Amino acid sequence: MISVLSYPSCNKYNILSTKNAVQSFSGSDISDLLAQGDKALNENKYSEALQIYQEANRLNPDENIIYRKLAKTQFHLKDYVSSEKNYETYLKKASDDVDAWIELGETQRQSGFYQKALKSFEKAASLDSSNDLANRSILETKNNILSIYSPQKAQTEKAEQAQKNLRAALDMTVKYMTPEFMQGLKDVVITFGETASMGGTSNIAQYENHKKTITISNAYIYAAPQVIAAYLSHESVHAHDNDPYTSIKEEQDAYQVAAKFWMKNSNGVKDPEMDYAVSLYKQSPSTLNDRVAEIYKLRDPDIADTSPNHPPKKLFHFNTSKTKAASQSIKSYDVIA
Numbered sequence: 001m002i003s004v005l006s007y008p009s010c011n012k013y014n015i016l017s018t019k020n021a022v023q024s025f026s027g028s029d030i031s032d033l034l035a036q037g038d039k040a041l042n043e044n045k046y047s048e049a050l051q052i053y054q055e056a057n058r059l060n061p062d063e064n065i066i067y068r069k070l071a072k073t074q075f076h077l078k079d080y081v082s083s084e085k086n087y088e089t090y091l092k093k094a095s096d097d098v099d100a101w102i103e104l105g106e107t108q109r110q111s112g113f114y115q116k117a118l119k120s121f122e123k124a125a126s127l128d129s130s131n132d133l134a135n136r137s138i139l140e141t142k143n144n145i146l147s148i149y150s151p152q153k154a155q156t157e158k159a160e161q162a163q164k165n166l167r168a169a170l171d172m173t174v175k176y177m178t179p180e181f182m183q184g185l186k187d188v189v190i191t192f193g194e195t196a197s198m199g200g201t202s203n204i205a206q207y208e209n210h211k212k213t214i215t216i217s218n219a220y221i222y223a224a225p226q227v228i229a230a231y232l233s234h235e236s237v238h239a240h241d242n243d244p245y246t247s248i249k250e251e252q253d254a255y256q257v258a259a260k261f262w263m264k265n266s267n268g269v270k271d272p273e274m275d276y277a278v279s280l281y282k283q284s285p286s287t288l289n290d291r292v293a294e295i296y297k298l299r300d301p302d303i304a305d306t307s308p309n310h311p312p313k314k315l316f317h318f319n320t321s322k323t324k325a326a327s328q329s330i331k332s333y334d335v336i337a
Helices: 017-024 031-040 044-059 065-076 082-092 098-110 114-127 132-151 150-178 181-184 223-240 248-266 272-283 286-298
Strands: 189-193 205-208 213-215
Touching: 031 065, 044 065, 065 082, 065 098, 065 150, 065 189, 082 098, 082 213, 098 114, 098 132, 132 150, 150 189, 150 248, 205 223, 213 223, 223 248, 248 272, 248 286, 272 286
Parallel strands: 189 213
Antiparallel strands: 205 213
C-alpha cells in the first residue's frame, strides 16, 4: 500500500492533553511550542495543535511561519475562512512559497471559491512549472468550474482524462517492468477510485487482493502519467505476490521499485512523495528502508517484518498450523497500501 511516506499521520507519542499542553507553555520558547504543535498536527490532534499554535502566535505575532501552521491546522478542522485568512497573511511575507500557494488554493477550492482557487494554483505553477500538484490542481479546478455550467460535459471530460492518463501510466509501467513480472499481473484490474483511509489520510494508491484490484486515488486523475505510473509500480509489487499479506520487507521492496522508477522516468516532474523517497534512496537504499520501516511500524505496530514472498517463499518458512504465537507475526490485510 502507499500512503504518505514523508508526513506520517499516526500516533507515536503519548503527548500531553490539550489542557496540560497549554499549561506547559510557561517558560517554553517559540521553537519548543512549534515542536509541540507539529507533533500534535502529525498525530491528527488538530484541536490541540491549534491551541498550541495560537499560543505561539500570541507570544510572537511576528513569526510568519506560525500563520502557515495555523492555516494548515484550520484547514484540517474545516475552518476554511480562518485558514484562508492565515494563508494570505503568511504569503504577504513569503510570496515565493509554492506549497503555501497550493495549500491556499485547496482551502479556497474546498470552500467552493473555484475562481480564487484557480488563481492561487496558477500562481504556484508560475513559480514552479514542474510542480505536478500545482498543475493537476489547475486542471481539476477548471473541471470544477465546468461542472457548474455543464455537469455532464465536466463528467465526460474527467472520465476521458482518467482513461487517457491511466493508459499512458500503464504503458510506462509495462515498459519499465520485465515481461515476466507483468505476466503475473494479467488478471489484476487497475482503476481510479476512492481509496481507504489510514491515519486520517486517504491512500494515494492501494491493492486489494480479494478484488485483484489496484486503485489509484481519484485525486490523481489529473496527475502527470509518470506520477501515476510511479504509484502503479509500487502497487504492482504487492499485486505480484497474489496474496493478502504485506510486511516491512514487502513495503521496502515496493518503495525501492517506485524510487528507481521515478529516478528513470520523472523527466523533470516534481512529486513530493516520490522526490522524498528518491532523496532517501540516493543517500543509500538502507536509508529508505529504515524510513519505510519507521513509518509502517507507526501505522501498524503489529505489521510483520517479512511475508511469504518477501523474502521469497523458498527462503521464508511460514506454517499457519503452528502455535498462535508463531503465527502472530503475520496477518491478512483487506487493503494493502
